[in-house]
Amino acid sequence: MAEKRLMYGNHAVVEGVIYAGCRFFAGYPITPQNEIPEYMSIRMNEEGGVFLQTESEIAAINMLFGAAAAGKRAMTSSSSPGISLMQEGISYIAGADMPVLVVNVVRGGPGLGNIAPAQSDYYQATRGGGHGDYFTITLAPHSGQELFEFPRLGFELAEKYRNPALILADGLLGQMMEPVEFTYEPIDPTSLPEKEWALSGCKGRERRVVRSYDLRPGKLEDLNRRRFEKYENIKKNEQRFRASRCDDADLVVVAYGTCARVSDAAVRMARDRGLKVGLLRPISLWPFPWDVLGDMSKRVEHFLVVEMSCGQMIDDVKLATECRSKVQFHGRPGGGVPTPPEIYEKILGVLGGTR
Amino acid sequence: MKKIFGRPAGLTEIIQRYCPGCGHGIVHRLIAELLVELDIRERTVGIAPVGCSVFADEYFNCDMIQPPHGRGPAVATGIKRSRPDCVLFSYQGDGDLAAIGTAETVHAAARNEKITVIFINNAIYGMTGGQLAPTTLPGMRSTTSVKGRDVVKQGYPIKVCELLSGVDGAYYLERCAVNTPKNIIKTKKALKTAFKNQMDDKGFSLVEILSMCPTGWGVTPVQSKQWIDDVMSKYYPLGVYRDRAKEEK
Amino acid sequence: MPEVKILEEVCKGCGLCCDDVCPVDILILSPDTINSSGYHPTVVTDMKKCIGCGYCYMICPEPAIEVYK
Amino acid sequence: MTNEIIIAGFGGQGIVSSGIILAHAGMIEDKYVSFFPSYGAEMRGGTANCSVVISSDPVASPIVANPNIMIVMNEPSLARFEPTVQPNGLFFFNQTLIKSKPTRKDITIIPVEANAIAEELGQGRVANMVMLGILAKKTGLLKLETLKKAQRKRFTKANKEQLELNDKALERGYALL
Structure with missing residues (x-):
């Protein structure tokens, strides 16, 4: 039988991320998700991963943009006001078709609101959230178990469709402790395949460019339409x-x-x-x-x-x-x-x- | 006959869309030359900014990424930490680096992030049409300071090298200019040091470059080059502001 | 003998190379040539004087100048 | 059957630890369990409380508003939590530190000399273990042995003497009834 541990939801996410083979975290403290960066700093240190406490959520999401463009699994976590700050970056990441994982441990809003659990970021999560025509794959766990399992699912979907994925939790799920079963073996990050689009220096190949803009007449329209074809596929295949x-x-x-x-x-x-x-x-x-x-x-x-x-x-x-x-x-x-x-x-x- | 000077392999063949006399092209070429001379082109990832040089991702013959305005140092951090063997340069204008991205700049320096930042200071917002920049000189006209920058209402310019001199993490800071061959030679040397510092795993290096924007300044290219000598470099003195390699010796 | 080659179609006629940059003063903006972008490109007035210093190349933003030796 | 438990007291009385030990013990006995701490601004006030649910069904909400089992460790928590207890609920209170008397007639009041017993054992801070011991006995919810296992899962860095003292406190509480 799989190992069962009594865990905080916020800690379960961290283990889920580590088990998913992710070794890059950047984030900024905000209640009620502080246990994520705290525990992550310990776990990334143990696993030889990257942990960055950033100057802002804006910096954090852009570090993810860089790490994802470099072909690595990268995640951040925050809570509602912090996620608002990240929307600029999420829009660029969606516009550049990069896979990242963002966890939102939602709290009461709008504004500073409070630190109690809420689900009032649903619109933001499911309607893109930032500027432009795009969507983020959004998963809603309801237990510590799913908080452990969804990071892997989130990365898999994000990479399959080259799109940001979001885990929409809330302060209650993050702060509660529940038994969590470690249902699968941790993924070795070095076993993950190299991305054929990753930036790594152009040795032995054509140079690559990651960008979200296209100023040539009609080209951005084409690009957006292609992205929406991808969204149609996601809608067809991934309703859970x-x-x-x-x-x-x-x-x-x-x-x-x-x-x-x-x-x-x-x-x-x-x-x-x-x-x-x-x-x-x-x-x-x-x-x-x-x-x-x-x-x-x-x-x-x-x-x-x-x-x-x-x-x-x-x-x-x-x-x-x-x-x-x-x-x-x-x-x-x-x-x-x-x-x-x-x-x-x-x-x-x-x-x-x-x- | 042998070609001794000409378009370096670090640039693509695309003709750059800058105005006549714009300093961006000169700096692009210097970087491109160094990509070849230091043999780092194939492991470099360049960060293009938002602004006139937004198209830099078409001009540099290496992997490139286009981040949100001001976030270059954060994106560079993400790549560098993920792939420490890559050489990262973040090319940024004054709006990008000293206004919207001030926090990202200061904190990348504070972390001594092992990246090379190239800061083009032309004291104006070029792409959006000549508005006030964080580096616009007192009294200098822009489309949002038509009577000249009023420091009472619009505040003072930001001197980036001086500002970052107060950040212990910064490893190397130098201010140069590209208005004369002599200054260009110095700029290239500074850029080379900035890249070498990264290659030697030393740390955060920033080269601020006073650069001509004849269109934004409303003068001819030749006048713009003179203005850097006569006015701009008086306010922004050229020189080395931090060199920890020397301090450590 | 060094030689300067101006890529006429690339030159934007900014004149940075023409001013006091050339130590032997052999570069001017052509008054009568016009390239397909509408610029008067730099021309060499007296190639024999060229010393191959490369200053013109150095200050050219395009780069539209090549130097041969 | 769902048991909804609140433990309340001062910060430093081992409130959170007690809650986690209860939940852990429930998990060891293959029950559905959850633990939920009070957090954020509330924590800074010096009082602490937490909710524990131990159930035969999946836990709906880990936040307990009306407990059927209440442990009160200090005076301020008595006034605050007595009114919230479900009718016929169990109300354990730390008589050593609480001078007021509970007034409800529709709940079972169980006064416990938790701190006095803990002091007798040589360490005031094991009062929470005394409480868990008597709770286990009174409710039949968890085995004493399971609590002993669970406290070892919580105090992974404690020395052998401390763990044994905790066991003793659990046993003393268990033997009170």
Whole structure:
């Protein structure tokens, strides 16, 4: 059996990154993710990797740009205000088709907000986030286990599609301790294949240029269109979700991350009382699991979206269900975390209203 | 007959899009010559800036990357730390290095990042059309200081070599100019030292180069060259501001 | 005998090489030639005087000057 | 069955360690567990608390608002946390340091001379272990042996004497009922 350790979510990410064969971290401290750079500084030192505490999140993301362009797996982590600062760099990285991994341990906002868990960066994460036409592959873990596993998945997707990948966690997932099973062997970074586009000096080959601009008439349009063909592929291949108890459901709760685990308990309460309620947990937020929700909307009358915000993912649920179903919302912004009874009450309200 | 001077192999064949008399071309050529003379072209990664020299990624015959405005030293750090055998140069203008990228510059120096920074100081924003730069001289006109830089309202210029002299991590700092053959020879020597320092794993080296921008200054190329002697180098004195190799001896 | 070659099509006629740079003063902007970009390129007035110092090449931003010996 | 536990007290009373040991012990016994510390600004105030969930089902939220098991180690935490306990909940409190009396009638109050016993054993700071010992006995939630294992996972740098003292404190707490 795989080794099981009781770990902070923030530490699980670090192990996940190390196990994924990444040896480059740059970042700037911000609560509630400080355990990531702290623990990372120790682990990178042990593994002979690069750890840089930078002057700003702007510098950090640009160091990732450099490291990724040099063909190496590189990651950073931050929390909401810091991620805002990184958006410039993420846009350039997306524009240069470079793979990097960014972890956002979301806190309450806008502005300085607070340091309590939130999901209010959903729009930013799933709509590109910075300037220009682009998307970032966005994964939403809901446990320490997934915080350990998603860095590898994130790097694999980022490299497969040459696109930045984002892990959207929150302060609760980062700060909590849970058992984590080390389900796979660590990847040896030297075993990772050399990238055919990496900058390394042009010995024995044509020189390479990494850039995000093209001023020639019509060329940027072509480039953006090609990038959107890539996005279509990602949408087709990479929609990830877990559906539980949805087959006979009259109501499906849609929730990701922390809200999904809380909603799961509410769904269990409802099922215990004989109500036909299921849970759909989007794992990839971009690409959003539009297809499964679209299918479900042909037979499910009610969707209840639960978020730790005033409602952002609900837009995607509405888009996916195309007005075929009734979509209701329960949200807790500014650091509030919903409880199972609270969601259960909401479920009763929605179902009761139709009887 | 043997060609003794001509386009170095460190430059691509592309004709550069700079205005007549612009100093960028001279500095490009000096770097390109050194890529060949130091035999580092095949392990160099150059960082192009945002500004007039945004197209530098087409001009240098080596691997190149185009970072966001001002972030050259951060991108260079990422590459250098990932591939310590590569030689990194970050080519930056005054807006890039001394305004939007001040933090990245100062902190790369503070970390003694083993990179070579080439700082083109022409006291004006060229590409965006001649606006005030962090290095625009007091009283000097720009499109956002039409009556001349008013230091009360717009503050004072930043003297980068002097500023970085206060950063212990910086290994080598020199200010040069490319307005006369004599100064150009000195500039090349400074650039060579800056590259050698990196090759010897010594540390952060920055060469500030006073460079002509006749278009932005509203003068002829010949006048611009004279202006560096008469005015600009009085405000920005040429010379070595830090040389730890010498200090350590 | 050293020789200077001006790449007429590359020259942007900035005149940096013509001013006081050439120690033997043999470079001028051509008053009557015009290249395809519309610039009056530098021309050599008296090649025999060239000493092959390379100053013209050194200050040329393009570089549009080659020197042979 | 889900047990939601809050442990509250001063910084330095081993609050976080107690929580992690409980969660770890739960994990060793193959239960679903989570641990959640209070953090950030709250930590700076000198008081500390943490939530532990030990359950037969996957843990929904690791943040406990209304515990069914409460450990209170100091006076300020009594006033703050007594009202949050679920009806019929268990309320362990450190009688050595707390002069006020809990007033709730709908919960089970268990006064523990945690610090007095710890002092007797020679070290005041093992009061938290006394508490974990009595909790294990009263709830039947975890075996004493598992707690002993779990504390070794937490204090990886402690010497043998300290670990044995911790064991003793756990045993003393366990033997109180």
